[in-house]
Amino acid sequence: MLSTVLLQAASENSHLWGAGLGAGIGAGLAALGAGLGIGRIAGSATEAISRQPEAEGKIRGAMILAAALIEGVALFGVVVAIILATKK
Amino acid sequence: MIAETRILSKFLSILALLLTFLGFQGVASAEVSEEVKTTEYNFTEAMNHHISDNYNWDFGMLGHLELPRILYTSTTGLKFYPSTTAAIADGWIEAHHLDEEAVHGALLAPSAKVLIEDIEAGQHNSTKKSEEEMDIIKTHKPLDLSITRNVLYLFFAFFILVFVFSAVAKGYSKNKGKAPKGIQSFFEPIVVYIRDEVAIPNLGHKNYARYMPLLLTLFFFIWFLDMMGLTPFSANVTGNIAVTLSLSLFSLVAILASSNKHFWAHTLNPPGVPLAVKFILVPVELLGIVIKPIALTIRLFANISAGHIMIIGLFSLIFIFGESGKQAMLGHSIGIFSTLFVLCISLLELFVAILQAFVFTLLTAVFIGQAIEEPEHHH
Numbered sequence: 127m128l129s130t131v132l133l134q135a136a137s138e139n140s141h142l143w144g145a146g147l148g149a150g151i152g153a154g155l156a157a158l159g160a161g162l163g164i165g166r167i168a169g170s171a172t173e174a175i176s177r178q179p180e181a182e183g184k185i186r187g188a189m190i191l192a193a194a195l196i197e198g199v200a201l202f203g204v205v206v207a208i209i210l211a212t213k214k
Numbered sequence: 215m216i217a218e219t220r221i222l223s224k225f226l227s228i229l230a231l232l233l234t235f236l237g238f239q240g241v242a243s244a245e246v247s248e249e250v251k252t253t254e255y256n257f258t259e260a261m262n263h264h265i266s267d268n269y270n271w272d273f274g275m276l277g278h279l280e281l282p283r284i285l286y287t288s289t290t291g292l293k294f295y296p297s298t299t300a301a302i303a304d305g306w307i308e309a310h311h312l313d314e315e316a317v318h319g320a321l322l323a324p325s326a327k328v329l330i331e332d333i334e335a336g337q338h339n340s341t342k343k344s345e346e347e348m349d350i351i352k353t354h355k356p357l358d359l360s361i362t363r364n365v366l367y368l369f370f371a372f373f374i375l376v377f378v379f380s381a382v383a384k385g386y387s388k389n390k391g392k393a394p395k396g397i398q399s400f401f402e403p404i405v406v407y408i409r410d411e412v413a414i415p416n417l418g419h420k421n422y423a424r425y426m427p428l429l430l431t432l433f434f435f436i437w438f439l440d441m442m443g444l445t446p447f448s449a450n451v452t453g454n455i456a457v458t459l460s461l462s463l464f465s466l467v468a469i470l471a472s473s474n475k476h477f478w479a480h481t482l483n484p485p486g487v488p489l490a491v492k493f494i495l496v497p498v499e500l501l502g503i504v505i506k507p508i509a510l511t512i513r514l515f516a517n518i519s520a521g522h523i524m525i526i527g528l529f530s531l532i533f534i535f536g537e538s539g540k541q542a543m544l545g546h547s548i549g550i551f552s553t554l555f556v557l558c559i560s561l562l563e564l565f566v567a568i569l570q571a572f573v574f575t576l577l578t579a580v581f582i583g584q585a586i587e588e589p590e591h592h593h
Contacts, residue, residue: 190572198512198517205512205515208523
């Protein structure tokens with residue numbers, strides 16, 4: 127394992143170390159944002175269902191729609207990170 | 215019964231621990247055996263190979279099927295070949311030799327051969343591509359209409375959809391007035407759900423029937439393609455941005471074709487907005503009409519590709535830990551956990567497949583609904 131780590135430190139893509147760093151931090155932040163946003167949606171949705179169990183169908187529909195939209199935004203960030211990480 | 219399961223779980227956990235610690239033996243032996251010939255495992259290359267399109271259908275150890283090529287240049291016209299090998303035998307040239315960025319199977323026109331030989335005879339310079347080589351690559355690239363793996367799977371999805379839904383339709387005509395039977399009973403709740411929860415709330419009772427074919431086709435096409443991408447040896451079709459862009463363009467055409475005067479009046483002249491703000495708002499609204507389908511594209515593409523990349527990454531852990539043969543025991547032991555994780559992620563991906571198809575359809579319905587909205591009568 128040590129040998130691969132040392133090899134990576136001296137690879138021919140050393141001039142792109144910034145891109146790799148940015149990609150990692152960016153993807154992590156995008157995941158963080160998605161987690162916070164969707165966590166809030168899920169929390170509000172479960173609270174609403176507990177207040178009014180008859181409206182469960184409508185609340186679940188709205189929750190899934192909102193979660194998919196927010197995840198779309200997070201994945202814009204992931205796509206940029208992938209482009210950076212696989213830059214030559 | 216309980217005692218046996220407890221003994222079994224203890225045995226399995228001891229076995230798992232043993233395997234993991236046995237793997238570390240490999241670290242000591244790495245420095246000893248240098249004559250083991252292995253190739254470095256390049257994760258980026260493996261990932262790109264599995265995410266992107268290919269000119270063959272690869273069954274791993276079971277075989278390899280080359281797909282037909284259809285190439286067009288202005289000098290040679292439209293040419294059909296049953297495989298890439300046949301095309302190369304007929305004089306077309308592998309672009310990969312000239313340009314490492316080119317994907318395996320990308321071809322250049324036969325007339326490029328003489329020019330390439332001239333260059334190779336003339337100069338042996340650095341790794342930077344010379345201007346003449348760039349010129350050849352640009353001017354001798356044929357229009358590639360080949361049946362690649364993605365195109366093949368698009369055709370599979372088409373045939374599956376036609377086959378399944380003609381069976382469903384036949385069921386409706388046979389069981390007129392009676393309860394649904396067979397495959398009809400599987401698809402009817404889904405179709406009814408899309409009609410009642412997606413089409414009618416967004417498009418209204420009067421007009422929803424016109425858009426049902428589009429919405430149902432989008433939903434089932436995307437769902438079936440997503441699911442097919444999760445099977446072995448398949449193509450990553452909806453993770454290809456060209457495919458998702460084409461689907462979004464269909465939605466965009468549907469939105470623009472069904473937009474009424476009221477929609478354009480409100481877009482170009484928003485009511486209740488001061489003049490200064492209008493100068494900013496109108497370009498933003500016009501851009502928004504184009505950006506919404508682009509968001510549909512990227513959402514579907516990124517979700518499906520990210521799922522595939524996660525699965526490839528987890529499998530790659532085995533090869534990275536095993537360092538392609540030098541520490542095979544560590545690779546073996548990580549294999550158990552890797553496979554379990556891949557199983558869980560694949561189950562999640564099944565859910566994501568239908569969810570992304572549903573969200574694409576729902577948002578198309580919402581955008582069409584915004585475009586066909588009639589003016590309220592209290593204006």
